[in-house]
Amino acid sequence: MTRVRPAQGMSRSALGLLLSRRFGPLFACQFLSAFNDNAVRNALVLMIAYRADAASQLSAQLMIPLAAGIFTLPFFLCSATAGQIADESDKAWLIRLIKLLEIPVMLAAAGGVLAGSETTLLALLFAMGIEAAFFGPLKYAILPDLLAPEELLLGNALVEAGTFAAILLGTIAGMLIATEHGSEAVALVIVTVALAALAASGGIPPTSPATQRSRPRWNLVTTTGRVIRETAAEPVPFRLILGISWFWLAGAIYLSQFPSYVRFILGAEEAVVTLFLTLFSLGIALGSLLCNRLLGGRASARWAPWGALGIALFSIDFWLASPNPAAARDLISLGAFLGEPAHWRILADLFGIAAAGGVFVVPLYALLQATTRREHRARAIAANNIINSAAMVISSLATIALIAAGVSVPGLFLVTGSATLGVALLFWRNLSILSYLRQ
Secondary structure (H helix, E strand, C coil), rough: CCCCCCCCCCCCCCCHHHHHCCCCCHHHHHHHHHHHHHHHHHHHHHHHHCCCCCHHHHHHHHHHEEEHHHHHHHHHHHHHHHHHHHHCCCHHHHHHHHHHHHHHHHHHHHHHHHCHHHHHHHHHHHHHHHHHHHHHHHHHHHHHHHHHHHHHHHHHHHHHHHHHHHHHHHHHHHHHHHCEEEHHHHHEEEEHHHHHHHHCCCCCCCCCCCCCCCCCCHHHHHHHHHHHHHHHHHHHHHHHHHHHHHHHHHHHHHHHHHHHHHHHHHCHHHHHHHHHHHHHHHHHHHHHHHHHCCCCCCCCCCCHHHHHHHHHHHHHHHHHCCCCCCCCCCCCCCCHCCCCHHHHHHHHHHHHHHHHHHHHHHHHHHHHHCCCHHHHHHHHHHHHHHHHHHHHHHHHHHHHHHHCCCHHHHHHHHHHHHHHHHHHHHHHHHHHCCCCCCC
């Protein structure tokens, strides 16, 4: 068995796919996993940002991208071996094993939250990154086995929308850290969600191995180099990976700097960080589903340059709309923030950046899955994760260097938008190669 065929007459609507046994358990599992990753990470980020006074502002701005880099580094180290194992195994069984191993990690994270230990949580972010690195090739490589070709774009749109909805809800859960008995609430939530993800993984239909089993390659450097070389030899998938990597590089800059931007530029309370994440997540979800509608369910890259152009223009206007850093004073409330008309321009730009990002990245994922051979698909996804992770680590290091050199957070957004103009031009030049997928 290589694919779970859709039942006759089954709806190809988003709701129909979500309710199907072919896709629903996988969606729930990856949603809950992303939720927990972000609940722990954002609890740590808010502990750093809102325990910092004006004198330690620079330290907070450096620690936040460091946390993102620690979580991302295992993707670079482990993805190649993870892709090999995924291609040679029943992907559903592997997902269940990973979710089982996640339980003790989340129990330890709950202990770190209760103790208020930033050091413990930073160490556990690395362990969570290892698990996510092994899960990543599975959740994308299994989609063509579970879905019909005409459902692939919609499936990717739902996964992308669900991921950012999980980021939003995980952030809200992390925000509980600032409330009375918040540590206890966060600890309870992350353990409960880990158990729910394990339960959801049990419903994912089994798949057959895509290729014959060989000895796992644990020399991470050699294996990583081999997987990247194999993928780079195929021009279309490699161009798609580079585009996806730019999306995550830009997204990492925004997501890592929202707390600092709200705290130190706008001078606003934690609730405004939640508002930013809400708009960003809704924008990605809307852009992802809009892309499926624009393309009529057909995997095509023709809207990708327009998505990149949207990211660029909205990013530049975000910089133009940003005020000077807030003077030292009491933080303004969410209501006071929304009462300022100038802030609505910032929110509109933020939503536009996210929606354009959804339009840009979703068809690239679908095309990557569909243009790679089944026996090599998980390794291609692994190569994508490696290059994505390298891009995000570079993003973290560049962010630290630019901030240390005196570049403001709004200045980071200007640099990101200006560079994305070049990405849009490159995609227009390559559109003839990436224009459509013959199904």
